[in-house]
Amino acid sequence: MQWKELDAAHLAAAMAAMEPSLRREHRERLTRLEMQREEAQRQHEERRHRRAHNRRMGELIGGTVVALGMLGGGVYVAPESWWLSTLLCGPSLLALAKIFILGRSDPDDMKLVARAARTSTNAAGQAQPPQPPVA
Template structure:
């Protein structure tokens, strides 16, 4: 034992750069093998407890970092969805406004802008998916409107006086 009645491991160490194992080895270098073995066996439960505490602390930190990462991903997904809904709404309103604006001159163009294509575009931006049925209905509406426009009589111009 060292002076002061303390075990070498209990003595304060001014050298914080050395690892705990190196400090213990330096403090206990004068002890015999039997005394060193007994001291290490006595320290083992405390070292195990400190190790468990360090491992729990590291696990808690890892879980907190994982939660922060998941929260950031969720915020990005929410922000992206909000932008997609806003863009879809703007495009849908623009198509609807354009369809109403051109309706008196060319009804077939109004059908193209306000028909199934409007719903398909809104579905793509808001829900983020497009089904083959949407494309079929959109192409059928476009074909029907184009055929009707081709068969329609051009508007008569007013007589010149």
């Protein structure tokens, strides 16, 4: 309402006087927005790192449980069937621990597991005593 009462010369002078203030306010607003954007980016990165850490810890715990379970199973069945024990405690244990804990698998790992399984199965087939006759 006050601006409509001014003539063109006074209006131009008033606008010229306000311009530095408006520029400063604009820069402040842009700086504030940039800081908010950086804070949001930082929070996003922090959440991403936290999720990656939690996933990695889950993989380590899972790998440890699998490895300990296979070792325990191998020790438990060792007196009855040594060949099953070699399957549980041999290259398959190392391959699964590598997959779960390190998060990678090489083609050679599975070849070693297959070879160990074949060797153990062949040895068990040759070493088994004959079945007693059923009466």
